[in-house]
Amino acid sequence: MIELTDIAYVRSGAADLEGAVRFATDVVGLQHVDGGEPGVAHLRADGRHHCLAFVEGVSGVIASAFTVADPGALALAETELETRGFRVWRGSADDARSRRVGEVIGFDDPFGNRIELVCGQQTLASPVVPGRGSGITEFGHLCLDAPDVADAHRFWSTTFNARASDWIGDAACLMRIDEVHHKLAVFRGDEPGLCHVNFQVAELDDVFRNWHHLQERGVEIEMGPGRHPQSGAVFLYFLGPEGLTYEYSYGVRRITDEAAWRPRYFDPAEPGSIDMWLGPTQKPLTQPQAPHPQLVPEGIRP
Ligand SMILES: O=C(O)c1cccc(O)c1O
Numbered sequence: 001m002i003e004l005t006d007i008a009y010v011r012s013g014a015a016d017l018e019g020a021v022r023f024a025t026d027v028v029g030l031q032h033v034d035g036g037e038p039g040v041a042h043l044r045a046d047g048r049h050h051c052l053a054f055v056e057g058v059s060g061v062i063a064s065a066f067t068v069a070d071p072g073a074l075a076l077a078e079t080e081l082e083t084r085g086f087r088v089w090r091g092s093a094d095d096a097r098s099r100r101v102g103e104v105i106g107f108d109d110p111f112g113n114r115i116e117l118v119c120g121q122q123t124l125a126s127p128v129v130p131g132r133g134s135g136i137t138e139f140g141h142l143c144l145d146a147p148d149v150a151d152a153h154r155f156w157s158t159t160f161n162a163r164a165s166d167w168i169g170d171a172a173c174l175m176r177i178d179e180v181h182h183k184l185a186v187f188r189g190d191e192p193g194l195c196h197v198n199f200q201v202a203e204l205d206d207v208f209r210n211w212h213h214l215q216e217r218g219v220e221i222e223m224g225p226g227r228h229p230q231s232g233a234v235f236l237y238f239l240g241p242e243g244l245t246y247e248y249s250y251g252v253r254r255i256t257d258e259a260a261w262r263p264r265y266f267d268p269a270e271p272g273s274i275d276m277w278l279g280p281t282q283k284p285l286t287q288p289q290a291p292h293p294q295l296v297p298e299g300i301r302p
């Protein structure tokens with residue numbers, strides 16, 4: 001079993017790099033870390049050098065990345081994935097440099113989502129300088145799509161150390177890799193893709209201040225403000241450029257007594273199973289951000 005220690009970053013193609021960066025800084029409130037690399041923009045939310053990278057070119061998610069402990073763990077992960085029948089890509093020194101990690105490997109999960117595993121993700125010593133005062137404190141979680149949520153859970157919990165924290169029937173599985181209720185979620189969808197990226201904010205007030213700010217800017221609100229009964233977090237989903245859905249949330253549950261926690265099974269048909277405040281869905285969570293076309297070669301799956 002491969003032990004994931006944290007989420008690392010999402011890497012996405014951006015047809016309009018400047019527009020994607022402007023939205024991520026001026027609207028979402030991330031920091032643009034200028035790495036002097038033409039065609040690549042790094043966005044920072046917390047200690048990590050970046051948790052979102054835009055690469056100029058065709059739109060679409062390039063990879064969702066997780067950290068493992070060290071180069072030894074990464075080498076073991078590479079072997080284990082190959083043993084399990086996955087074709088593993090090992091990134092070059094340039095690939096690692098662009099990602100601000102020591103080493104990187106990649107593979108396609110059984111549902112067609114490109115996953116990267118890294119070690120040595122760079123931490124920046126300087127304080128975060130937010131692009132806007134949206135109150136972001138941390139890259140919270142990432143959410144992938146897969147056609148069968150139970151299959152996805154089986155994959156993530158047997159290949160990796162992910163554990164189900166809660167289920168929304170066959171619609172979603174929320175999984176933890178540390179104390180945070182979930183850092184990885186899988187939603188049911190016909191196609192692979194990135195459902196959303198989540199950023200935690202410092203205060204409840206931030207969610208509502210951001211809601212007003214987004215509305216004034218004409219940003220498309222997809223759902224919320226509402227409260228998830230699973231993590232207990234107050235949330236707001238909105239649509240950014242390049243098809244990327246962002247989520248702000250405040251107050252995510254931490255599971256401190258690992259042995260005592262039992263996953264719960266919510267009924268997706270129950271009103272309130274996603275938003276216990278029963279708020280209107282302004283727009284159903286749109287299609288996930290589709291995988292980058294050049295990076296989903298046929299036949300790479302085991
Ligand atoms: O935070 C949650 O519990 C949650 C529930 C459903 C869907 C999500 O995206 C979530 O983050």
Ligand SMILES: [Fe+2]
Pocket residue numbers: 141143185196198247
């Ligand atoms: Fe979420």
